[in-house]
Amino acid sequence: xxxxxxxxxxxxxxxxxxxxxxxxxxxxxxxxxxxxxxxxxxxxxxxxxxxxxxxxxxxxxxxxxxxxxxxxxxxxxxxxxxxxxxxxxxxxxxxxxxxxxxxxxxxxxxxxxxxxxx
Amino acid sequence: xxxxxxxxxxxxxxxxxxxxxxxxxxxxxxxxxxxxxxxxxxxxxxxxxxxxxxxxxxxxxxxxxxxxxxxxxxxxxxxxxxxxxxxxxxxxxxxxxxxxxxxxxxxxxxxxxxxxxxxxxxxxxxxxxxxxxxxxxxxxxxxxxxxxxxxxxxxxxxxxxxxxxxxxxxxxxxxxxxxxxxxxxxxxxxxxxxxxxxxxxxxxxxxxxxxxxxxxxxxxxxxxxxxxxxxxxxxxxxxxxxxxxxxxxxxxx
Numbered sequence: 593x594x595x596x597x598x599x600x601x602x603x604x605x606x607x608x609x610x611x612x613x614x615x616x617x618x619x620x621x622x623x624x625x626x627x628x629x630x631x632x633x634x635x636x637x638x639x640x641x642x643x644x645x646x647x648x649x650x651x652x653x654x655x656x657x658x659x660x661x662x663x664x665x666x667x668x669x670x671x672x673x674x675x676x677x678x679x680x681x682x683x684x685x686x687x688x689x690x691x692x693x694x695x696x697x698x699x700x701x702x703x704x705x706x707x708x709x710x
Numbered sequence: 711x712x713x714x715x716x717x718x719x720x721x722x723x724x725x726x727x728x729x730x731x732x733x734x735x736x737x738x739x740x741x742x743x744x745x746x747x748x749x750x751x752x753x754x755x756x757x758x759x760x761x762x763x764x765x766x767x768x769x770x771x772x773x774x775x776x777x778x779x780x781x782x783x784x785x786x787x788x789x790x791x792x793x794x795x796x797x798x799x800x801x802x803x804x805x806x807x808x809x810x811x812x813x814x815x816x817x818x819x820x821x822x823x824x825x826x827x828x829x830x831x832x833x834x835x836x837x838x839x840x841x842x843x844x845x846x847x848x849x850x851x852x853x854x855x856x857x858x859x860x861x862x863x864x865x866x867x868x869x870x871x872x873x874x875x876x877x878x879x880x881x882x883x884x885x886x887x888x889x890x891x892x893x894x895x896x897x898x899x900x901x902x903x904x905x906x907x908x909x910x911x912x913x914x915x916x917x918x919x920x921x922x923x924x925x926x927x928x929x930x931x932x933x934x935x936x937x938x939x940x941x942x943x944x945x946x947x948x949x950x951x952x953x954x955x956x957x958x959x960x961x962x963x
């Protein structure tokens with residue numbers, strides 16, 4: 593499905609912005625993990641997950657982010673989520689994950705966290 | 711504003727002889743050929759419920775399901791309701807709309823947002839089916855006008871349960887998963903029935919620890935945690951040694 597196609601763009605040589613589309617679930621979670629893992633291998637220490645279009649996230653989707661966070665942090669970076677809607681944030685809240693994950697309001701805040709504009 | 715839907719009505723005769731039953735079946739077939747969204751089975755003439763009536767109801771429902779139509783009972787008497795309830799069949803039909811409420815002349819259904827409206831979907835236990843059923847479930851919830859966050863939680867619960875069944879349930883190919891959604895005035899009940907291996911999601915297990923999930927890359931239990939935390943009540947039983955019956959209640963108040 594085209595709306596679930598994951599897109600990416602390079603913000604800096606160590607920052608990759610990933611947009612999972614409208615849904616992050618069983619159908620594309622593995623693709624998300626592969627994409628992030630490959631990016632981490634290629635020196636992208638910061639991955640910004642832009643959730644602006646995301647309307648639905650399942651446990652597999654949450655897992656695709658959880659399972660890759662530690663690698664980025666070990667390399668001095670992080671997985672930074674931004675533009676998450678109230679309903680997406682709710683899923684993270686239900687799982688008590690908000691204090692363990694880096695969640696920023698928008699792209700600007702996310703980029704700042706990654707060291708752009710400081 | 712409720713979406714107008716195409717409906718057709720057909721009366722079930724009290725005396726079901728071979729001739730009247732054949733005539734009924736022929737008329738039903740003709741109506742289904744029109745591909746209506748809903749077929750109303752007018753039960754107002756049924757006074758003495760016989761096994762033939764139950765058979766006709768059951769077969770009508772099966773025939774309607776093949777075309778994607780919903781069967782709705784209208785003017786079902788106490789005796790018929792009781793028999794259907796005893797047989798655990800009443801919940802399979804949308805019901806409790808009297809014929810007075812139907813504008814048969816124009817084919818307009820006044821309001822489908824009745825608390826008694828039930829959604830019943832059967833689907834193959836394949837991951838590829840989940841999003842299709844989710845879309846139908848989502849449409850059903852939309853018609854109920856329940857709070858947005860509650861809708862999101864119900865969708866997520868459905869998705870997690872369906873995923874567990876389809877990916878891990880080991881349901882034999884060809885066996886269907888049954889989902890029944892029963893809204894009440896203050897809550898909604900999801901009832902999943904599958905013939906996969908026994909699995910009790912309510913059995914005791916270590917609590918989900920988000921810190922451990924991150925540091926150990928150990929994400930097991932995310933789906934079950936979502937289900938149990940978003941639902942108000944989760945009940946499991948193994949029926950007849952064959953079926954997993956998972957009942958989930960979610961309050962919307």
